Amino acid sequence: MQSFALQTIFILALFSLSIAASGLKSLNPCSDDFLQMEAYKEMTRKVNTTKCRVLSTLGAQFAWNYLKTSQNQTQITVLIGTKLIPADIGWLAWGVNPDQPRMVGTRAIIAIKLPNLTMVNTYNITKDVKLGCKLQPSPALDFRVQNMAAGSHAGFFAVFATLILPDQQYNISSLNHVWQIGRSADGSEPNMHWTSLGNFDSKEVLDLRTGSCRNIGHHRQHLRKVHGILNIIGWGTLLPIGVIVARYFKQFPFKLDPCWFYFHYSCQVLGYTLGSIGWGIGLLLGHESKYYTFHRHRLIGICVFGFTTLQMLAFRFKPAREDEYRKHWNVYHHFLGYALLVMIPVNIYKGIKILKPDNRTWKWAYNGILVLLAMVVLALEIYTWAKFLCAKYYKKSNQGSNSRPGNGSRSEKGK
Ligand code: HEM
Ligand code: HEM
Ligand code: HEM
Known part of the structure; x- marks a missing residue:
């Protein structure tokens, strides 16, 4: 799993650099x-x-x-x-x-x-x-x-x-x-x-x-591309995929235990690593451009990094399943996780807006990623409710009992 993560980081870094290098223009x-x-x-x-x-x-x-x-x-x-x-x-x-x-x-x-x-x-x-x-x-x-x-x-x-x-x-x-x-x-x-x-x-x-000229924006333009790509892949794609897996593959409608956990964990670790490198490059760029600052993008960016770091602490401080604090941890981990899923696209769109007027390709690329993720979620959500309603109807007609296969039954089992 670790070597897979390293390989993916390496390939993505090469991909970012080659796109950045293709932006080099002669005068x-x-x-x-x-x-x-x-x-x-x-x-x-x-x-x-x-x-x-x-x-x-x-x-x-x-x-x-x-x-x-x-x-x-x-x-x-x-x-x-x-x-x-x-x-x-x-x-x-x-x-x-x-x-x-x-x-x-x-x-x-x-x-x-x-x-x-x-x-x-x-x-x-x-x-x-x-x-x-x-x-x-x-x-x-x-x-x-x-x-x-x-x-x-x-x-x-x-x-x-x-x-x-x-x-x-x-x-x-x-x-x-x-x-x-x-x-x-x-x-x-x-x-x-x-x-x-x-x-x-x-x-x-x-x-x-x-x-000949020393163009102040030129080498920065390449770093900006690397910053954008790493952030979109790390925070904007891998983290949401990890959440989708935790939500739909832990208990209901699909029970892939313990695979869901390893997948969630790996996706979030990889997303966090790539996103953090991109975030660091953003701070470096902000530091270099001393005469102007993008205040809101910077603030949300710092919050995204802070909150994901807190989420990653699950790695060390997650209470055991039987622990009485586990349910509080679940609430906090879910809440912060979903808050991040709102903050991240907001900041990605803010970053893309900064690049105006050369931001059309970025906008459409990220729109595409979001639409794809939304379609997967919609399909899984429809399937979840269909399965849940069928199970409920089946149980009612057979035993007259009632139980909702949702978060309650999910948190009973799994990691
Ligand atoms: C959630 C994702 C993102 C985070 C956490 C993030 C974070 C940051 C941070 C902390 C800065 C430094 C701001 C400053 O000090 O002025 C920055 C700058 C910047 N970001 Fe982002 N960013 C994200 C996504 C993006 C995206 C997707 C793009 C464009 C495609 C982008 C483009 C920029 C640009 C152009 C700058 C300014 C660079 C400069 O001053 O020369 N960002 N970002
Ligand atoms: C008409 C009145 C002007 C106002 C009110 C104005 C205002 C500003 C402000 C507030 C910023 C910084 C934005 C930030 O820190 O986020 C800025 C940046 C900048 N402005 Fe202006 N500006 C004016 C005219 C000009 C003119 C005439 C030029 C060029 C000859 C110019 C060139 C620049 C450049 C290159 C920057 C980037 C930061 C830097 O390198 O100093 N501005 N301007
Ligand atoms: C930035 C990183 C992370 C984010 C954004 C995140 C987000 C989430 C979200 C939103 C859920 C709830 C899914 C649902 O059931 O609706 C979840 C569940 C979970 N996550 Fe994470 N997570 C992150 C990192 C981690 C890490 C590093 C671990 C473990 C080491 C972990 C372990 C878990 C577990 C065990 C659950 C299931 C909780 C339960 O319902 O019992 N997460 N995560």
Whole structure:
């Protein structure tokens, strides 16, 4: 049984890693529509080393070139574009951060699109913005900005600008740059953006000379997949299967004693092991992403781990069948077990929601698992009641006596 468990863990870990590895992508060049923009053509006319690539989030595409203008200054020209939804209103921001690739401290250029008007301004994003203060234009940044413009082309909304960056604060071989989109603005004050992962991963450290980048979200994306797969298999599939076996195969309608116990025990131990590894990876990911937290997912996740750990204590502290405390233990073990069966899918759906907008496959995969489990439960429940009613009718007509084959008779026997 132990070697079977180890083999299964090994196969599942390989499966998770291979799915994660299949997500590795090379950097994408820009689309033809983007390259047809007048601003891009102008950039390439002036500097023939202009580079362009698709950024990792928000469907953004980014073109840039640079020129050394003096001993301690570099002029960089950038063009960033994405498709806003809805197309007629919203904002697009791009900025550089002298300290870290993060929102607070970013000096940004933000283009706001209103139904009849487009405006572009510079902004200094301080920590007050994160705390809820309005983001207002800051005409003076710690570098000069020229030729700011914004416009639409082939569904793209794009911002163009030239920045004169002091080399001391901004190293063009590792430039922290950040981009973002939002859905609404009050005049020149953009409102808060969405809080999905795409909006939080929209930052990287870019080498303007080679185009290579250290994408903060990239290695994390693979760990997130492993986290999701292990949690869905461990907590979301194996634990419910273990409960189904305890419920329907212990005494009634099927009596598979003591097989049901070994199966329940193995399923829960395997599910707990895989789920705990996934949970640990979740905590690691949460720890790494210091600038944001998914509070509810984290809280429910910690409760799931805590409660399953309590359930696993059955392994050591389960009273013997004849013990007077056994019936209290049964109530507690049943109650916590079924509470977990509610909490786990809630948290799995919360985790899947965090991955928005790339979460459709996850959602359908887990929907499929849930529907399958629900169908098995429904079939077994119908069979249980049919067998119970038949037995009752048979007994009544034969002896006139009455007994319900349910939890009462179940707990008399078995482990
Ligand atoms: C019952 C199952 C699950 C548990 C117990 C769980 C637990 C956790 C925990 C404790 C964190 C750390 C949160 C933080 O500190 O901010 C986390 C993060 C996360 N989880 Fe889950 N999780 C579960 C299922 C899922 C699923 C199914 C997915 C997606 C398919 C998912 C996606 C994520 C993502 C994307 C993060 C954030 C990673 C980051 O900050 O970069 N989780 N999870
Ligand atoms: C319009 C006003 C804005 C507000 C009110 C706002 C608010 C926030 C908040 C509250 C978070 C953290 C969420 C959490 O901790 O759970 C956040 C994260 C983030 N925001 Fe904004 N934001 C604004 C504009 C911007 C702009 C213009 C950019 C890009 C230039 C941006 C880029 C980011 C990034 C990359 C993150 C992820 C965390 C980090 O790396 O710092 N935000 N934002
Ligand atoms: C996360 C881990 C676990 C969960 C979620 C869980 C859940 C459950 C649930 C919901 C039931 C009731 C099924 C029913 O009759 O309707 C049950 C029964 C049972 N479980 Fe677990 N279980 C876990 C781990 C364990 C472990 C590790 C052991 C033993 C070492 C164990 C031993 C039992 C026994 C003996 C019963 C039958 C109780 C009775 O009715 O006499 N469980 N479990």
